[in-house]
Amino acid sequence: GAVVSQHPSWVICKSGTSVKIECRSLDFQATTMFWYRQFPKQSLMLMATSNEGSKATYEQGVEKDKFLINHASLTLSTLTVTSAHPEDSSFYICSARADRNYEQYFGPGTRLTVT
């Protein structure tokens, strides 16, 4: 199979702090991963494309200094929400594109609540 995990599955943090979310491809390598954001009862919106060993590509309107992405290995991408505010509360989902067949697999998501 092809499994993508995210850690943590949910997190509560205080306003002004930073929180890191990990996305791992457990049994395949992924040069490219994607980060999405989903608001309640709404669709997923692409935030950025993460490529191993290079800078992430951000979608228009996404603040790259606020949402730091690091893709340090072929199985791990991290999203750090810096100086979090309540409006950053959302469901963050990653996907990983398998190098072996270019199929994409989604993680289970991370629910972030900023108080």
Add this chain to the structure above:
Amino acid sequence: GNSVTQMEGPVTLSEEAFLTINCTYTATGYPSLFWYVQYPGEGLQLLLKATKADDKGSNKGFEATYRKETTSFHLEKGSVQVSDSAVYFCALMGSGNQFYFGTGTSLTVIP
């Protein structure tokens, strides 16, 4: 640009009823099209996909046909079950492999 327009919900059906969820798209080039399902409290799961015009994707009794002439990829199932209750997302994959999702359609099937 790329975008997906999906039938708004929520949709409530009785068990064994026929299901159609409409999806149309706008895209540059020839995208692959997908239906994903999200069960309560879970992540997205691929339901079916089609990679070129006239292809039919099917899985678990669900079907969708890639119609290039109408830029559509409507999801259908002949007889829904209570266990089909979920949110369904239509999506296309762009040339850079990023996904563009519709707004999702919530389906509730009642016994």
